[in-house]
Amino acid sequence: MAEAFNIHAVGKRKSAVARVYLRPGNGRIVINQKEFQDYFPLETTRNLARQPLALVDVGPELDILVNVQGGGPEGQAGAIKHGLSRALVAMNPEFRPILKKAGLGGPDRSKGGCCGID
Numbered sequence: 068m069a070e071a072f073n074i075h076a077v078g079k080r081k082s083a084v085a086r087v088y089l090r091p092g093n094g095r096i097v098i099n100q101k102e103f104q105d106y107f108p109l110e111t112t113r114n115l116a117r118q119p120l121a122l123v124d125v126g127p128e129l130d131i132l133v134n135v136q137g138g139g140p141e142g143q144a145g146a147i148k149h150g151l152s153r154a155l156v157a158m159n160p161e162f163r164p165i166l167k168k169a170g171l172g173g174p175d176r177s178k179g180g181c182c183g184i185d
Contacts, residue, residue: 074158078150083138087150089158092130098147099134107144115144119152122169123162 074089096103096117107113120126131151135143152171156163166172 074154076150076154076157078146078148078153080145080149081138081142083135083142083146085133085135085143085146085150087147087154088132089154090130090132091128094127094129096131097133107140109140112140112144115141116147116151118148118169119155119166119171122165122171123155123159125155125162 073091076087078085078087098106103113103116107116117126133147133150135146137143138146148171152166156166156172163172
């Protein structure tokens with residue numbers, strides 16, 4: 068099953084860790100085998116997690132599968148945002164300056180982190 072995924076990246080925020088997988092598809096987002104709207108019922112956390120997609124205008128042509136654990140909803144959404152940013156840069160390095168300018172390329176400063184989008 069892992070061979071079906073084209074791109075894999077890990078994102079972290081506080082104590083949450085998200086493994087993000089991108090593959091060609093129709094814009095479906097699944098988190099821990101639940102639909103995106105079911106996993107994040109609040110619009111604010113959904114917007115936080117989808118922020119990188121809106122910045123680079125990508126999404127409808129990708130299926131995004133996420134495994135996330137640890138932390139609360141906001142931390143998990145932040146970890147997904149970080150992992151999604153890293154996966155998008157791995158998919159297309161031209162996205163890096165756009166994401167960096169929006170502040171999505173840096174480390175998680177809440178825990179003295181050092182590594183963001185390298």
